[in-house]
Amino acid sequence: MDSTQLALLALLAGAIIGGAITVLVVVALDARDRAHAVTSLSVPDGVREVVHAMDDAAVVVDNSYHVLAASGAAVPFGFTEGTTLPGEPLREVVRHARAADSSRETLRLQRVTAPAEARLVVVRATRISPRLILVVMRDITERERVEQMRRDFVANTSHELKTPVGAVSLLAEAIESAADDPEQVRIFASRLTAEASRLAALTARIMNLSRLQSDDLSPDADVSIDEVLTAALEAHALQAASAGVTVVRGGKRGLYVRGDAQILTDAIGNLISNAIAYSPAGADVGVGVRLVDGVVEVVVTDRGIGIAPADQERIFERFYRADQARSRRTGGTGLGLSIVKHAVSRHGGEVRLWSRPGRGSTFTVRLPATEGPADLPRDKRDKKKKKKKKDKRAA
Structure with a gap:
């Protein structure tokens, strides 16, 4: 074997040995990295x-x-x-x-x-x-709560609709059976009308609540609180007279808020209706208005049965009734206060409650005040501004 062959053989042997050493080094480094990954407690980059x-x-x-x-x-x-x-x-x-x-x-x-x-x-x-x-x-607490409210709403609506619908069906059969007795027909017809009215009222309130929860409601008119209270009081004057309850109105006048007059009238009317329904005969229900730091407060106070602290947390929920038996007797749907809450919320306000069992309840609706309609005569607007400044100085 000549020197050239020996050199080539040595070169080949060196390459093989070098490659083997390189493989061993790579395997060792990889094993070290794996061991480090297994034992490392450092959080990976990023x-x-x-x-x-x-x-x-x-x-x-x-x-x-x-x-x-x-x-x-x-x-x-x-x-x-x-x-x-x-x-x-x-x-x-x-x-x-x-x-x-x-x-x-x-x-x-x-x-x-x-x-x-x-x-x-x-x-x-x-x-x-x-x-x-x-x-x-x-x-997911809020999502679960909303889902539970949806299930409760469907269940409660079905239950509430089932009662008058069933009553209407039974009364219709009774009228048919008593066709030869005019007196009985009149009695059944009167009860049928009452159940139909109850069904219509429930349906209307569900539709109102749905409208208040929709996204397309945008109150954009100046509303006179005086007109809202007048309409609400007139709507429930007969109820107050029948219950022997006196509704007393007081407080500041000439205040305006931005909103929808009909929605606010219905909301305040629901509070007045509840105050009358839960007050004893001969009692007074107070409805007052005041202006506090740019906020109009409409206060409805009664001296009725009051609301227990445990019920105050849920009183604004749909279909929730603190007194089930009394609500049935008075024809309550359990939607009134929920409508009030949503109506006031859509107007950028809030509803506050104070109540003690046996001492009565006070609901306070707070709404952002506004200057009033822009189309008032200039002299009236000037008088109104002067009066506001005078009231601030007095305060």
């Missing part, structure tokens, strides 16, 4: 920034449930960096994700900041490394 930018509550935890990164929305639940993931149900979701790469569960988590309440959340856990789990918690 993950921490993504977690911090999330609107939902999100945390990155290790196998010991230590929080390594947390979003701002996770803080109200007590999840901050350096703390430990609380609660066995939440840890169970993490364990499932560690075994199956991902898991999902709906849980109730307690907020630790105000309002300190249990919230319904959908928890999704995903493994992002052998030792790190990303947990995302989406709060």
Whole structure:
């Protein structure tokens, strides 16, 4: 073997040895990286920034449930960096994700900041490394509440419509059976008319509530509070007289708000109607108006049976009745206060309630005041402005 062949053989052997060494180095580095990934507790590049930018509550935890990164929305639940993931149900979701790469569960988590309440959340856990789990918690409390209200509304509407419809059907059969007895026919016909009126009133209130909840309602006219109260009081004068209740009106006059006169009349009328219905004979119902810091307040006060504290939280819900038996006797639909709340809310205002059982109730409707219609004669507008300035100085 000459020198050329020996050189080529040496070169080949060197290349083989060098390649083998390179492969060994690459394998060693890869093994080191895998071992580091398995044992590393550092959050991968970019993950921490993504977690911090999330609107939902999100945390990155290790196998010991230590929080390594947390979003701002996770803080109200007590999840901050350096703390430990609380609660066995939440840890169970993490364990499932560690075994199956991902898991999902709906849980109730307690907020630790105000309002300190249990919230319904959908928890999704995903493994992002052998030792790190990303947990995302989406709060669905409001969505679930709205869905429950929708189910309750459908159920309550069906129930409320079922009663008068069934009564109309039975009375129609009774009239047919009593065709030879004019006196009985008159009695049944009178009751049939009453049930038909009740059905019509319920249908009208449901339609009004639906209209108030629609997006196309935009009150854009100057409304005189004096005219609203006059119309509402006249509409319920007969009810007050029949119940032996005196409605007393007082307070400031000449105030205006921006809105829909008919909607506001119906809303105030519902409060007056309730005050009359829940007051004893001989009692007074007060309706007053005042201007407070640019806000018109319409106050309806009665000295009736009052509302228990537990019922005050739900009194504005659709079909909710604090006194079921009395509402039935008075023909209440359970929609009046819900209509009031939505009507006032659509006008940029709010409704406040004060009540004590046995002492009565006070409902206060607060609406933003306005200057009044632009087409008033100039001298009247000037007088009105001067009067407002005088009232401010007096205050």
